Amino acid sequence: MTESYAFYVYGSYLFAGLVTVAVTLWTFLDGRARRKELAVLEASGIRRRSARPKDAAS
Numbered sequence: 001m002t003e004s005y006a007f008y009v010y011g012s013y014l015f016a017g018l019v020t021v022a023v024t025l026w027t028f029l030d031g032r033a034r035r036k037e038l039a040v041l042e043a044s045g046i047r048r049r050s051a052r053p054k055d056a057a058s
Contacts, residue, residue: 042048
């Protein structure tokens with residue numbers, strides 16, 4: 001009787017693993033894209049409000 005459920009159980013684990021890998025990869029790639037966009041904006045002179053001015057004493 002346990003063999004009749006094996007396909008369902010292994011399939012569920014496989015699906016959950018694929019979803020986990022996909023979300024992890026999506027998050028990693030999206031983070032890289034946001035960092036590149038931020039670098040372009042900062043290079044053009046746009047700064048974050050939380051960033052200190054360049055001429056401020058450290």
